[in-house]
Amino acid sequence: MSFPALTILSLLPVGAAVLMLLLPRANATLPRVTAGTLSLLILAYTLLLWLRFDSTCGTFQFEERHAWITALHVEYRLAIDGISLVMLLLTAIVIPIGIAASWRTERRPSLYFALIFLLQATMFGTFTALNFFHWFIFWELSLIPAFFLIRLWGGKRAGRAATQFLVYTMVGSVTMLLSFLAIYVATGSFDFTELAGRGAGFLPAVAANLGWPYLTPGHLALLIFAGTFLGFAVKVPLIPFHTWLPATYTEAPSGVTAILTGAMSKMGVYGFLRILLPIFAPQIRQLITPLLWLSVATIVLSVFAAFAQKDIKRIFAYSSINHLGYCLLAGFALVRTSNPALLPEQYAALSGILLQLLSHALTAATIFWFISLLEFRANGDRFLSDFGGLRRLAPVFAGLMGIALFSSLGLPGLNGFPAEFLIFKGTFPLVPWATSISVLGLLITAVFILGVIQQVFTGPLHANRANFFDLTGAERCALAPAITLMFILGIYPQLVLSALNRTVIAYMHQLRF
């Protein structure tokens, strides 16, 4: 029997969580250091998986397959391809950043870090599972540690925000469950690859099989698609299903927000790529225009809303919606045409999506790390009007945060640029009008990010910030790898893309409509 690498990957954070809970209460530094070390060990294991990943074949690797509930055709099946690998990697990178951003948590740090590790375990589980039952377990379970992290360590209105987050996401999950059960009734399968491999016309056949007298098979297929779509649209999120996000990201502690924006939002996009596009491609084509409008709205509305905010966390919450909107735009554009001449464009778009996921994870998590450092030095103030002229007192802070902000803006040379470039290069030939409008997103992002830099770092020194101190040596050492990675990915994205090429080709080949 081959080495169960993926099961171990999901179990490592669980073990870490248990370890955190067993630590003695008294010491304050012990939980932090232990958590940081464990998260880096998990990152090392993930990198090991990366190195052993065979980039020359585009199929699933590290497969583990066992019978589980035979009465329901449920298997224990784990495997990864390039897409899953990117997700695992970005999760493994974001968790240490989140832990570093939560370094100064005072209340029950062991429980806090244990919940973060449990969250990581559920995310690993989601990204490796290939059977719906198994995948859904982790999808739902991820909400529980997230809820408690927001509720117990969050701001003043954390209770309402956390409840809204939970209920909203659960609504999407329940509709997704109903859809998948409908598919199972007609096909008898819960396996993603098997359902994806059934070809273009299977969903109306499913609908015909269910035998509803009230709806035509085509409409029933659309209904089933809508159920699953809602589940992912809430998670990414897509406007208008995004209202839970600003409140949740703002009220959660910055370390948790880093993880939410860095990894949890990617679960939604992963769902789009793994489940929605392969299985429901014909339905997406039927609804392509409204869906494209929704993604354009996501990109444009969120970025304008970001510009109007005064709370720094809220600005970047909306910015997060915007960056993932590009991924969705490209994702929908992938099924726009089956013209083989446009295949290179589709490859570019898909590679762009994956790179954008990795890049945004790194950038957004680092930005929230900086925000947590900012909050600590400012005693919890985090409105734009509370800052000013910090460049003079903390030049290194301003410089490094500036780098992270420019990366979010998409400055060439940093990791944001290749991703957005690939997305635009790929989607423009596929959906020119939508892409043209989305360029507004890039423009306004630049506007509000420069606005943030201007209001926080330049100008006259704010009266309350007289004792703002610069980054300590330890913080600089901790931030250095993240910043360096931004440069590396910006200048040499081939590092990541070379492992994904085969997967991208195989994925587009399989996408039949």
Add this chain to the structure above:
Amino acid sequence: MTAPLSILAVCAILLGLLGTPAWPWFQSFLNGERSVIAEHVPGVATIMVTSSAIALFGIFLGWRLYGRKPISATETPDILSQLQPQTFRLLNHAYYVDLIYAATFVRLTRWSARLADIFDRFLFNGIVQGISFGVLTLAWIDSFVDNYIVNFGFDTGWRSLSIGGRVLASLQGGRVQTYLRFIGLALVALTIFLLWGAAR
């Protein structure tokens, strides 16, 4: 301020060496072919002469207006402002581009931003709050129905049943005299009925 400008100027000049149409060495280098010095490039001469002329004229004008007598103090008014006040004002306000920009694009962007924010806070959020309000109302209605209609219905049913039972219970007082009295009455009624029947 002069030092950075000088550096920029030198770099700009050097950049001009990159894409010369007469000798496209950089394009050839990128394309991987050998470059050839073109003998005759049409249409270029006019541009080269005109642009150089304008640049030289600008340098001459600068030397003429400002180079010979450098301005000693900042309060001294600019020469051009005395010679050509309108031109000076136009140049001073940077062709009013900034003002146009602020009045149009910037104002539009700020408006859009505020609109998007209001949209988000009140429209989308309003819908979500509305749904949750609707569900809670439904829940209160159901609770009311349960307590006062369903439960009440059954409780009233049982109460009337037990009243009926009490009525019946009062008939079964357990007192022998009452039973004997009823038996006696029944006996009398039976006798009358039998006698009457026999009389027929």
Add this chain to the structure above:
Amino acid sequence: MLAWTIYISFLGAGAMLLLPNRAAKTGVRCLALFTATAGFGIALSAFLRHRTGEFFTVTDIDWIPALGIHYHLAADGISLSLVLLTGIVAVAGVLFSWDIDDRTNQFFAFYLLLIGAVYGVFLSYDLFLLFVFYEIVIIPKYFLIANWGSTRREYGAMKLAIYSFVGSAMVLVGLIAAFVAAGSQSMSLDYLAGSHFTAAFQLVAFPVVFIGFAILAGLWPFHTWAPTGHVAAPTAASMLLAGVVMKLGAYGCLRVAMTLFPLGLQPWSHHVLGFASWREVFAVLAVVGIIYGALVALVQRDFKFVIGYSSVSHMGFILLGLMTINLIGVSGAIIQMISHGLIAGLLFAVVGRMVYARTHTRELNALGPMNLSRLLPFAAVTFILAGMAGMGLPGFSGFVAELMIVLGAWGAFPALALCVGFGILIGIVYVWRAMQKAFFAEPDREAPPPHSLQPISLPEKLAAFLLIASSVAVGLYPQMVLNIIQPALNSPLFAGLRHGGWQ
């Protein structure tokens, strides 16, 4: 051997009553625990031994030969799973009642009597015997609630008893009618299931017997005894009541009503109020119960009422699963019986034993400021896990059950499947609301710090662990129960039901 589950419980009850009132409390409790554990052990060994799920006879003795009534105990996969459930909940209930101080021996005597009778119902093969045990269940129930209960206990106990008697009366009428119509030969299950009653007879007998049993199963609108009864009962009694006794009703629906009168589920010749068959009527009532129970639970102020109404809601799932008449739906209903038995037990234990017994209040608004998550962390974590299980979170038994029931519903009543989705959502909301208000509300800063509460004792922790572990085991590996349930559903006994067509 399985019959000893009944006998040991009765003997234990008898022994308990013979002990003097002054007997050492610990001795009484240990005896009760021993009896319950012995019953559980026997059930578990039988469960592990009989892997095929087919019917096997435990005892068969002539009882009243003139009427053809036998003392016939038998078990198949369904009965075995439910017997095992009873064993687990019984042990947990004894552990959670470790603190009963008032007339301890009488309490445990009634408790063990109840357990024994429940075992009897699940193991009966002769329907007269089943009815006898079914009636025996009612008596200890009444006394447990009336003597050791809390809010409005006499009213709650009397209401519960009256509803149960009405239900039993309806069942008796149906059973006697079936006995007579089958030729007054025997009341054995296979004999009655095999005698072909006329369709007209079945169309009348089925609803009578089904409603008779369904009253105990909490079918809307006959459910109002459940919230008052559960709230009034002491913790162990509510655990048994919601966990096991309500399942007696559902079991009776499946084993008696649906097995004997399968034609009662066939479509009528004409539509009444938009319904075309008893099947549709009961399915819709079940879904109404699911949504209605969940909605009402959402606005309750008393913690225990929330759980009481949640029981009504979860029982609706079971009844819907039964009405889907396909293999997956009915298997799902049985798994939900097991799952809800465990989860309801856990929820009532947390609310009644862990919280109420210490804080003496069940008002959610009063519990909030007490900062219970800090004072009783074990209770908070247990409630979170139990709540997650109750709202159908994957990984626990509730999810598998709801999944299978919805699958069955998709095949049979697609529109109702969507309503069930809505019900699941409300289920999530009310559980979360109760949990937040009780454990995680903002602590009242002006109030004096509350005196520290008694920590959770070892018996409570053991019992909580037992119930959670069982729920997770069924949730992650339901095949171990499905292996014996599905062959049982495919047995010749359900042939009449199958001619309606397993889908």
